[in-house]
Amino acid sequence: MASEYGHDDGFRHGYGYGYGDGDGSLRGYGRGGERGHRVPAGLRAPFEGRAWREFGYVLLGLPIGIVLFTYAVTMVSLGLGLLVTFVGIPVLALTLAGCRGFGALERARARGLLGLDVAAPEPLRIKGDGVMAWVGAVLKSGTSWRTLLYALLQFPWSVFSFCVALPFWTCGWTLLTYPLWSWVFPMYGGQGGLQLYGDEHHRVYLDNPFEIGVTALVGLLITLATPWIVRALTQVDRLMVHGLLGPTRLSARVVELESDRGVVVDTAAADLRRIERDLHDGAQARLVSLAMDLGLAKEKLAEDPRAAARMVDEAHGEVKTALQELRDLARGIHPAVLTDRGLDAALSSVATRCAVPVQVEVDLTERPAPAIEGIAYFTVSELLQNVSKHARATWATVDVWRVEDRLMVQVMDNGVGGADAAGGSGLSGLAGRVDAVDGILVVDSPVGGPTRVTAELPWRGARALR
Known part of the structure; x- marks a missing residue:
């Protein structure tokens, strides 16, 4: 688990978390890879629930696409035709509102069958009261028009996906299981087996053990390939759902801010x-x-x-x-020493007031912006207070360094551990402060210790150190 995280490529002193992105930051952290399987993925794919759910998604896509496309084309045509009477405007608004409702259903279908969790887009921003305010908000919303575009694009793609996935799936399983049902032909059809070719002069049947075995082998190959073909088809559906039915990057950023x-x-x-x-x-x-x-x-x-x-x-x-x-x-x-001399001196001053010996190492050639510098200072100050009050530690370390455009702050102690940022604790409030400036706070504190708390802050407005 340790990842020699020094100045450039990992957490310091070899106590990394094992989920960095290779450049020393915490971005992209997550759980490790899946547990190993004895059966290769290519062999077990046709029997996994994921493959069947994706196939079900493709099958449902066609009837849903027909309904969506029919609704969108009919209502848009009606609205455009009625624009000369002004009635077309509310009709278009109702059309877009209906598309937004279908979009919610499609997000739920993608969540249930594809495991794609797409957040709902931004709600309507209605300015004023009355029906016309709602109509104006619907027509001005980019989300409304994106859902309409989805309704128009999803139908032709669902036809293509259906026509590709269903033959592969049925053909693969039919041929693979042919040895189990080949007896039907001689018993009830009056022929030796499945007819492969026939004309006026001769016919070819799959009726001997060798041909039946080859047929099953071909079916096995098609069956093994089909889940990956279906998965490739559903990737396009994922892109459409995520790009057209979810929030835009700008709107998500506005909500976050x-x-x-x-x-x-x-x-x-x-x-x-x-x-x-x-x-x-x-x-x-x-x-x-x-x-x-x-x-x-x-x-x-x-x-x-x-x-x-x-x-x-x-x-x-x-x-x-x-x-x-x-x-x-x-x-x-706001301590005067922080303003006058920077993080190194300010954190050293904080360390002297801690109940346990603290080793401070600040490796910065420039000073970050005052706001980021202040958050880093108060983060360390509060963490060292926790060490003094709750950790029952005998030593602690503070490390501050820069990785590209991020300021890394890490506090470690050899206390009893068990710290948790959830549940409304002081660490939860600290995480909120860090998150307010697009930072990340990661707490690694198993019961029995040690405790490592790492804050990743954006590097803004650097100033040269005196």
């Missing part, structure tokens, strides 16, 4: 509430108490100078404590 914007707003609001609470319960309360103590000292100054001096001395200690709390609060908002 809207979600990320919500995360950023919620995070900023939570940070403001935390700062307000820390000020109210910490420095503000201490300063109020300090003001009262100084007032009492002022009153006692003439009567009891020693008591007043003692109260002033205690107030001086309170001032130092309040200043330290304000420094900690300011460091929590």
